[in-house]
Amino acid sequence: LSGVTAEVRRRRRGRPAGVSVTREKILTNARELFARNGIDKTSIRAVAAAADVDPALVHHYYGTKEQLFAAAIDLPIDPEEVLAPLWETPAEQLGDALVRLVLPLWDSPVGSGFIATIRSLMGDSAVNLPRSYLQEVITVRIASRVDNPPGSGKIRAQYVASQLIGVVMARYILALDPFKSLSVDQIAETIGPTLQCYLTGPPPGLPSR
Amino acid sequence: LSGVTAEVRRRRRGRPAGVSVTREKILTNARELFARNGIDKTSIRAVAAAADVDPALVHHYYGTKEQLFAAAIDLPIDPEEVLAPLWETPAEQLGDALVRLVLPLWDSPVGSGFIATIRSLMGDSAVNLPRSYLQEVITVRIASRVDNPPGSGKIRAQYVASQLIGVVMARYILALDPFKSLSVDQIAETIGPTLQCYLTGPPPGLPSR
Numbered sequence: 001l002s003g004v005t006a007e008v009r010r011r012r013r014g015r016p017a018g019v020s021v022t023r024e025k026i027l028t029n030a031r032e033l034f035a036r037n038g039i040d041k042t043s044i045r046a047v048a049a050a051a052d053v054d055p056a057l058v059h060h061y062y063g064t065k066e067q068l069f070a071a072a073i074d075l076p077i078d079p080e081e082v083l084a085p086l087w088e089t090p091a092e093q094l095g096d097a098l099v100r101l102v103l104p105l106w107d108s109p110v111g112s113g114f115i116a117t118i119r120s121l122m123g124d125s126a127v128n129l130p131r132s133y134l135q136e137v138i139t140v141r142i143a144s145r146v147d148n149p150p151g152s153g154k155i156r157a158q159y160v161a162s163q164l165i166g167v168v169m170a171r172y173i174l175a176l177d178p179f180k181s182l183s184v185d186q187i188a189e190t191i192g193p194t195l196q197c198y199l200t201g202p203p204p205g206l207p208s209r
Numbered sequence: 210l211s212g213v214t215a216e217v218r219r220r221r222r223g224r225p226a227g228v229s230v231t232r233e234k235i236l237t238n239a240r241e242l243f244a245r246n247g248i249d250k251t252s253i254r255a256v257a258a259a260a261d262v263d264p265a266l267v268h269h270y271y272g273t274k275e276q277l278f279a280a281a282i283d284l285p286i287d288p289e290e291v292l293a294p295l296w297e298t299p300a301e302q303l304g305d306a307l308v309r310l311v312l313p314l315w316d317s318p319v320g321s322g323f324i325a326t327i328r329s330l331m332g333d334s335a336v337n338l339p340r341s342y343l344q345e346v347i348t349v350r351i352a353s354r355v356d357n358p359p360g361s362g363k364i365r366a367q368y369v370a371s372q373l374i375g376v377v378m379a380r381y382i383l384a385l386d387p388f389k390s391l392s393v394d395q396i397a398e399t400i401g402p403t404l405q406c407y408l409t410g411p412p413p414g415l416p417s418r
Contacts, residue, residue, distance in 0.1 A: 035334040038341040095405030099397040115381045125244040131383045132247040158388040166375020172324045174340045178416045179367040186414030188308040196304030205395030207387045
């Protein structure tokens, strides 16, 4: 991630104080339009019109629409740059590559800050109570059914939790299109085998403690 | 879920107005203790002491500690009752059974109310902006790499998103123990093949539209 950090530093240094009002106005309007209409239906031209500036100025300050989006949501990394290695990864290795790309982002200082923000927005109880129930009741009950080899049951159950939480987020909270329109049968057909593999398939690695 | 709804109705009817202050005091103290110490380290006895009532009264009003927990977080279903079918499902069929148990809960009126609450807590932008990026940028780019058969790429990419979002939630936001202590290598080894299967494995069912 050192490339990312350097890029952030470069941009901060390169921002003259005089234009900051215009830049802020562009970002505010971009954020509003992106939130209301999505990325696809928001054009650089529309953002420029809303901010009452020339489209060329928006391009000049922020680059592509995706880069403007990243700036508008105050993402201190350039997603294009971060995701670039993926476009050279063969399709047969994308699964592994995605995990190894995404998790370190959350382990970085930027990621940690973002996590702290999410957790404070959610409030302690909203995090602690479901965690407690998942960890101390559901995990324990499921773990005892699939604890083979002994000691693997909890991690097996928590991999299952990870996939189920993600499906609930994608289907109900983010309501990703077209994902949200899948039937329960279709989802069961695709992720049922995943969960089964976590529960009774090859033993997962365990934390070294 | 009609059994669950009936159970809720039965309980509401059965609550005499005179004891509601005591009951509320028990719930408030339970909620605080559960949030602070987790379910394991909170006893019915400790809740009773904090609420200044007899432990037998807590049992009488709320049943088991898990049922008290459900009442404290205002869960209008009894998790014991909902999860009961799982304990009779053979371990080899738990994967499929879990999907078919969990998703309909979120499709129910209770689930929809809960989703509305989460979405309003998060705010429109916090939902719309990441959705827009996932849906219109990441999904589209990944989809074009794995669109086989044609038309399946977006759903393949969104299944991947579902597993990755869930891992991030489990590892960083909920910080499930012991899950949070796994290394990136260990997680990649276990969920890499899952993601790969979603990307280039058997074609998933597509929404019928």
